[in-house]
Amino acid sequence: MSFTEPWLFDIPLSAGAELYKWDYEFDEYDKDSIGGKLRFGYPLYDYVRGYLTYTLDLTNIHNVADDAASSIQNDEGEHLKSSISP
Numbered sequence: 559m560s561f562t563e564p565w566l567f568d569i570p571l572s573a574g575a576e577l578y579k580w581d582y583e584f585d586e587y588d589k590d591s592i593g594g595k596l597r598f599g600y601p602l603y604d605y606v607r608g609y610l611t612y613t614l615d616l617t618n619i620h621n622v623a624d625d626a627a628s629s630i631q632n633d634e635g636e637h638l639k640s641s642i643s644p
Contacts, residue, residue, distance in 0.1 A: 572599040572607070586626035587634075591617045608644065615639045 562574035576595040582588065593615035602608045615638070622634045 570601050573597070574599075586623040587619055587630055588621040589617060589619050591615055593639075611643050613639065613641050613643070 559578075560574065560576040562572060564572045566573045574595075574597045576597075578591070578593060580589075580591045582590075593613065595611055595613045597609055597611040599607045599609040617637045617639070619630070619634050619637075622631055
């Protein structure tokens with residue numbers, strides 16, 4: 559689910575929010591994610607807009623097969639990611 563307001567507070571500041579829940583079933587493991595994003599944008603030049611996005615994501619990797627790659631086996635369990643990106 560996503561929503562964007564293109565003109566916030568009577569200025570050309572855009573703001574948006576996104577919520578998601580993903581469930582993936584791969585051959586060697588399962589991955590469930592739930593999270594969201596908040597983003598803000600402002601015009602920098604003609605036809606150029608800069609964005610700042612905050613993301614919060616909780617991922618659970620489970621049902622890992624014994625013959626899965628070692629990198630997948632090492633990532634098994636819950637992981638929380640919080641990030642800000644331009």
